[in-house]
Amino acid sequence: MTERGARTTDHEEPVLLRTEGRAGYLTLNRPEALNALSHAMVRRIHRALTEWEDDPAVRTVVLTGAGERGLCAGGDIRAIHADARDGDGTASAAFWRDEYHLNSRIAHYPKPYVAVMDGIVMGGGVGLSAHGGVRIVTERSRVAMPETGIGFVPDVGGTHLLARAPGELGTHLALTGAVAGAADALLCGLADHFVPSHAMPRLLDGLAHAPVPEVLSRYAGTASPGQLAAARGWIDVCYAADTVEEILGRLLGHGGSAAKEAAETLLSRSPTSLKVTLAALRRARRLGRLESVLDQEYRVSCAALAAPDLVEGIRAQVIDKDRDPRWSPPTLAEVTEADVERFFAPLGGRELGLAAGE
Secondary structure, eight states, X not given: OOOBTOOOOOTTOSEEEEEETTEEEEEEOOGGGTTOBOHHHHHHHHHHHHHHHTOTTOOEEEEEESSSSEEEOOBOHHHHHHHHHHSOSHHXXXXXXXXXXXXXXXXXXXXXXXXXXOBEEETHHHHHHTTSSEEEEOTTOEEEOOGGGGTOOOOTTHHHHHHTSSTTHHHHHHHHOOOBOHHHHHHTTSOSEEOOGGGHHHHHHHTTTSOHHHHHHHHOBXXXXXXXXXXXXXXXXXXXXXXXXXXXXXXXXXXOHHHHHHHHHHHHSOHHHHHHHHHHHHHHHHXXXXXXXXXXXXXXXXXXXXSHHHHHHXXXXXXXXXOOOOOSSXXXXXXXXXXXXXXGOOOGGGOOOHHHHO
């Protein structure tokens, strides 16, 4: 932990910590990897939150990302790819276990937790920010859960957040991986406040000297209109279907260009991931509590390690970058109910156990 008022200058540190005035600042510091989240970073953030919770001088915690591109592009999927392909999956399971515990910790943190969701915020970055008590977007924000494109399923509490979005907006975002700008993130409940990016340095400085509501009142504004509010009509009708096949049929039959584009996106995604994601979202609505949903996501994530599409999806999108994944099975029709149910099977002694621990 840095001394009070000191600034960390070691750019090799993946998480920079400093305290100034009444605030503790966490900065994700892997800008060359768009601040992709590693296991070591998760552990460091958790330790910092514990220390600052017990420090009466720290009244507010602030999360930002280094560099110009964004807060965090997600978990370190290259490491997950290597573990799933060449290892036994234990490293990834251990990473997710600590990461999901951190997501829950953030959701219940007793001090104001201010997440600056500027630029790209995806996957694990959503888990670090969207469970916080004060979530700020800018005109540069690009918030997404794009997991179906790499043969995975939204996690880090993403299915909890998206299941609570108005109508079927969350289903659309989860299945397609579509990017939400500032207004759309606010509409979907992924963020709370809009602050123009040019005002962000003054806001960050202000949090060191004044309570969060006072600082926000100086700089918060109104985001430019998004796209989802006007699309509610076709999104709510098409995505209310009970199966991915029916959703796809409704999208193709709608006639609108946006619905057709969404259908084309779904046809490029992992069929297994689409079906598991839809099931996870529907179950998350019934589960209600974040911790119960995180327990479910942990089962799904661990099962994905043993399924072929995660390795293939990361290969195609990130490793080889040929953008031509060969999904297995390759069609929705070949993904059976039993195939989907396997992702939700209990883990016995390996359960995450967050819900039971409360």
